[in-house]
Amino acid sequence: MVNVYASIIPEANAVFDVEKIRTDFPILDISVGDKPLVYLDNAASSQMPRQVMDQLIHYQTTQHANINRAVHYLSEVATMEYEKARRKVQQFVNAREDREIIFTSGTTDSINLVMHGYGRKFIKAGDEIILTTLEHHSNIVPWQMLAEEKGAIIRVVPINDAGELDIETYEKLFNERTKFVGLIHVSNALGTINPIKSLISFARQHDVPVLIDGAQAAPHMAIDVQDLDCDFYVFSAHKLCGPTGIGMLYGKSSLLETMQPFKGGGDMIASVTFEKTTYAAIPHKFEAGTPPIAGAIGFGAAIDYLNSIGIEHIAAYEHELLNYATHCMMEIKGAKIIGTAAHKTAVLSFTLDGIHPHDIGTILNEDGIAVRTGHHCAQPVMEHFKVPATSRASFAFYNTKSEVEALIAGIRNVQKVFL
Amino acid sequence: MMNSKSLYQEVILDHNRKPRNYGTLDNPSHHATGHNPLCGDRLDIALHMQDDQINHIAFHGESCAICKASASMMTAAVKGKTRADTEILIQEFRDMATGKLDPAQPNHLGRLTVFSGIRDLPTRVKCAILPWHTLHAALNALTSVSTETDDDPMQAASVND
Ligand SMILES: Cc1ncc(COP(=O)(O)O)c(C=O)c1O
Numbered sequence: 001m002v003n004v005y006a007s008i009i010p011e012a013n014a015v016f017d018v019e020k021i022r023t024d025f026p027i028l029d030i031s032v033g034d035k036p037l038v039y040l041d042n043a044a045s046s047q048m049p050r051q052v053m054d055q056l057i058h059y060q061t062t063q064h065a066n067i068n069r070a071v072h073y074l075s076e077v078a079t080m081e082y083e084k085a086r087r088k089v090q091q092f093v094n095a096r097e098d099r100e101i102i103f104t105s106g107t108t109d110s111i112n113l114v115m116h117g118y119g120r121k122f123i124k125a126g127d128e129i130i131l132t133t134l135e136h137h138s139n140i141v142p143w144q145m146l147a148e149e150k151g152a153i154i155r156v157v158p159i160n161d162a163g164e165l166d167i168e169t170y171e172k173l174f175n176e177r178t179k180f181v182g183l184i185h186v187s188n189a190l191g192t193i194n195p196i197k198s199l200i201s202f203a204r205q206h207d208v209p210v211l212i213d214g215a216q217a218a219p220h221m222a223i224d225v226q227d228l229d230c231d232f233y234v235f236s237a238h239k240l241c242g243p244t245g246i247g248m249l250y251g252k253s254s255l256l257e258t259m260q261p262f263k264g265g266g267d268m269i270a271s272v273t274f275e276k277t278t279y280a281a282i283p284h285k286f287e288a289g290t291p292p293i294a295g296a297i298g299f300g301a302a303i304d305y306l307n308s309i310g311i312e313h314i315a316a317y318e319h320e321l322l323n324y325a326t327h328c329m330m331e332i333k334g335a336k337i338i339g340t341a342a343h344k345t346a347v348l349s350f351t352l353d354g355i356h357p358h359d360i361g362t363i364l365n366e367d368g369i370a371v372r373t374g375h376h377c378a379q380p381v382m383e384h385f386k387v388p389a390t391s392r393a394s395f396a397f398y399n400t401k402s403e404v405e406a407l408i409a410g411i412r413n414v415q416k417v418f419l
Numbered sequence: 420m421m422n423s424k425s426l427y428q429e430v431i432l433d434h435n436r437k438p439r440n441y442g443t444l445d446n447p448s449h450h451a452t453g454h455n456p457l458c459g460d461r462l463d464i465a466l467h468m469q470d471d472q473i474n475h476i477a478f479h480g481e482s483c484a485i486c487k488a489s490a491s492m493m494t495a496a497v498k499g500k501t502r503a504d505t506e507i508l509i510q511e512f513r514d515m516a517t518g519k520l521d522p523a524q525p526n527h528l529g530r531l532t533v534f535s536g537i538r539d540l541p542t543r544v545k546c547a548i549l550p551w552h553t554l555h556a557a558l559n560a561l562t563s564v565s566t567e568t569d570d571d572p573m574q575a576a577s578v579n580d
Binding site: 355356357358359362363365366374375388389417418 | 425426427432435457458459460481482483484485540542543546
């Protein structure tokens with residue numbers, strides 16, 4: 001096989017030393033059975049570098065206490081660190097103010113917060129909510145629950161056979177009843193990068209608020225919520241080398257202030273009597289109870305880590321990996337790539353003629369190769385392509401060209417088993 | 420941890436390639452459809468009972484190799500068996516797949532123990548079990564079963580993103 005990319009990847013290595021980066025990730029050294037791990041399930045959850053673990057240990061060893069409550073030394077340190085993490089997230093997405101960043105337990109929690117806090121207060125019977133075929137179930141189900149409760153209607157933007165949104169239909173769906181738009185920034189099932197800036201700007205002309213599900217975008221490209229002019233932006237830390245159990249919601253302060261709280265409890269109040277409770281100002285209004293303090297600090301450390309590499313270097317390197325993997329996959333007879341959008345992150349969803357995705361996943365696992373098989377919590381996408389499931393390899397900046405080759409060899413082996 | 424030996428042994432691959440008793444039956448005395456909505460697997464099983472014995476059995480559907488091979492070997496194993504003996508096999512297969520029965524202990528499974536490695540792959544247990552689940556439903560006059568309903572007697576694992 002003539003390798004047209006051989007000259008490209010070493011060049012990227014000049015600024016991007018993947019072998020050095022890999023030494024930051026202890027888990028990449030484990031074996032599965034007697035095979036070295038090839039971890040290609042980064043879209044589900046990415047791995048944590050030593051730098052983030054060290055920060056977590058440092059926090060638990062020297063800084064931990066509950067926040068916002070006591071006057072003692074540790075509580076003050078922990079509160080400071082927690083708020084420092086909030087400012088790191090703020091800068092990461094270029095929000096205007098740190099109070100526009102709410103810590104949540106993850107993307108799903110953030111979307112549910114907006115559904116309860118904004119949707120249940122402002123969406124009424126007959127109102128329309130625009131979503132897309134590409135949405136993850138977490139940006140479908142909460143809106144269906146709301147629609148059912150309120151008698152609202154969900155309108156869905158279709159996709160073409162490359163897995164790209166039908167922009168013309170999107171624009172036609174808008175009318176005076178349109179009251180909310182939920183858009184996935186990058187498809188987790190296909191890798192499609194949606195042109196959200198123009199989609200947001202169109203919604204803006206109709207004065208409709210837009211929530212962007214950035215779970216698959218934030219780990220792979222620079223995010224600027226002011227430039228995008230979105231109303232809400234959400235993602236999870238665990239897909240960006242941080243811990244599980246923590247994520248973020250960005251909301252424009254003017255909107256957050258008009259919203260009702262999602263959860264009630266301690267830390268979200270200004271005062272409580274049995275006659276009347278007044279709520280705290282944002283962001284605390286939306287952070288009831290003791291938050292995952294260590295999680296937030298790990299989230300901040302993960303952002304520091306990504307920044308130390310440079311998100312644009314990450315994007316460029318992952319793009320080379322995607323090109324190389326796509327090129328190799330196209331040479332495999334009987335393999336079909338699902339999702340061939342012009343703009344993609346390093347996600348390769350595929351099917352093999354006559355072989356069920358679950359068999360592919362299990363046999364690749366026997367070779368130490370971790371891919372995801374299934375519907376990827378995106379059943380409407382599977383329905384469009386008329387497949388029950390796909391296999392998905394999703395790459396991170398610590399993956400290598402030789403791991404792509406291991407995947408390709410693994411796929412050829414799967415085909416051999418079923419010959 | 421993983422078996423060094425592949426789950427995809429020749430017996431299983433062979434039954435996947437050339438499934439036994441594949442097709443439909445005219446006028447079955449019992450039948451049922453099984454679904455695994457998580458992976459889209461779907462299986463129809465039909466059988467003929469006479470004098471408390473399974474005379475004929477057939478299956479067809481869309482599924483992964485593990486499910487298809489399990490169905491093929493199951494139909495071969497239960498053909499000619501009584502209802503009571505079949506129920507024993509169903510129970511033993513379920514127990515083996517979920518790790519409750521050690522195939523080294525005395526059992527009636529015979530060649531079906533090639534599926535014993537499935538207990539290390541919780542997300543695939545349902546694939547192997549679906550045909551047995553469906554056969555159990557057919558014998559007990561339930562026409563449709565799913566691996567994802569609340570009354571699923573074999574809740575084994577679920578798959579999440
Ligand atoms: C696009 C997208 N949205 C939402 C989610 C849900 O994220 P979480 O499970 O962290 O809440 C995911 C992750 O699976 C995702 O890929």
